[in-house]
Amino acid sequence: MIPVKIKKISYYHPSRSYAVILEEINGNRSLPVLVGAYEAQSIAMAMEFVETPRPLTHDLIVNIVGQTKGKICSVKITRIEDGVFYAIIDIQNDKLGHIHIDSRPSDALSIALRTHTPILAAEKVMDQSIVWQNDSSILEDEIKNSPEIEILEEQLQKAIDKEEYEIAARIRDKIKDFDG
DSSP: OEEEEEEEEEEEGGGTEEEEEEEETTSSOEEEEEEOHHHHHHHHHHHTTOOOSSOOHHHHHHHHHHHTTEEEEEEEEEEEETTEEEEEEEEEETTTEEEEEEEOHHHHHHHHHHHTOOEEEOHHHHHHTHHHHHHHHHHHHTOOSOHHHHHHHHHHHHHHHTTOHHHHHHHHHHHHHHHO
């Protein structure tokens, strides 16, 4: 398995989705994993350490694992079939032992960010990423705005609409960090 990290999230116009760009830590390959808008939002919120007043789904999963004395050891992007990525969340629990939970990569990435857990990609998956290397410059050209900012601006508007001004102020500060 190859250690990777999330480099950025970019809007991907052809499929009207988002590409989470995973970058090889000890190499120069990168792998875009396409995710939906809600999943991209959850990943961006974790990347920016945006706190919510109540746990979101991924926070709930992390809390359940922790409360049952489990530990998320890693998340693994294990394979691609017909353009669909597959992942596993690797959990260790004293009573249950070592558990592999099937997951969508977007959920696994959200959880990994929240728990500061290593993200790994199978060598075969990274080998398939070579196809994407030629498209990476095209992908970069298609990025109009930083999607992180777009997502944060949407969150800011929602917080204002719900009159959650403390959260809105924190999101506003994150947006200012991008501009500075």
